[in-house]
Amino acid sequence: MTNIIIIGGGASGLVCAIKAAKNKNNHITILERNSECAKKILATGNGRCNYFNDDFTIDHYLSNNNKILEKIITKENKEKVLSFFESLGIVPKIRNGYYYPFSNQAQTIKEVLLKKIESFTNIEIKNDFYVEKVEVKNNRFKVFGKEELTSDILVISTGSFASPKSGSDGNGFKLLKEFNLRTVKTLPALTALTTKAPFLKDWQGVRCEVELSHYEDEQLIRKEPGEVQLTKTGISGICTFNISNRLIRGLSSHKEVVKINFLPFLKNISKYELLEWFNNRNSLLNNPNIKDNLNALLNNKVVGVITDILKVTKEDTWNSLSTTKKEKLLSLLTEFELEIDGYQDYEHAQSTSGGVSLEEINILTMESTYPNLYLLGEILDVVGDCGGYNLGFAWLSGILAGTKLGE
8 A cells, every 4th residue: 555645635636636546556645734625726717717728838837947847738738637627527618718617616626626536435635734844754754733644655735825815825845845855936926016106096996908018128028918907006917917927037137117008909000000090080089189089098097197197288189299299198008118116925916936946856747856755736836827827737737646646
């Protein structure tokens, strides 16, 4: 009999247990610090659980070693994840590539996983079990908590630092100190960005469709369309979250700038074409004052910020503006610049970037360079975009490790 302990009963840990339990010679114990497993799953997708994305490609992931990660973010492994959920009886509802359970309830995913766990006689769950320390003695793992347990194989799937209320408070990294594995500095990911500007209180509360452009030291890194939330401290929303992962990692040593295109339907056109569009629009509207002109396009709070910066009067019209002011207005509308100086903390972040270096694991099995120690999910140096990518990696890492352990 091989004893396997899995620390953390979240997405990756539960999947790993299910796969590993197919070998009847394995006895698997899941140690969950909360009163029940899969607590974090219930919060995903606003309670609907966006559990996967059809565009499962490396372009949606960030790691300090994407070349290693590329070995498992593949079409073949995408099918493994989808086949796993099909085997559980989950019917997907797919919207713009986002996978949800057809029930539209995250509770469905949780219940199906736990029912599957219950069907195996060689899986045991110990809830309310906070692991305080891990040691190795005589080539076996000793786990200390409200009782002392030993195992032949140890799997750590504790999550990282994001959403500490769900139990992800970084305890996994404390436990890993015993093994001297290299780690990449951890930082909040998929979170709001902050900036210092006098007008933030004037636009707070506005949501609008835009295209964000992230520049690092004046070099374009990424463009991201979507709904931005303008806040009293900066910007938020899914498009902000998606650029935040790379941007936050660069803040300590680079100038990080976000430019907002408030007219995303006019992207990829020349300055001359943009000028002509406004000339034609202004003629159609019979040359109203600038505020009336823009109020038909944008939220009035955004218009107020732009016109205050431009210092136009109530009498100013498009035709009365100088060429310089026209160019400045078009720049504010399509390249509104914010220099980013910070970000929201782990409590408000959806994920964590950084973690145990991928050079410390066999990416095909999730076994670390320390024999019989497996690492899953967010504790690794892998972070994905919003839209099911982080859960996608969690499922996959659990499948890969569990398949190996179930052989």
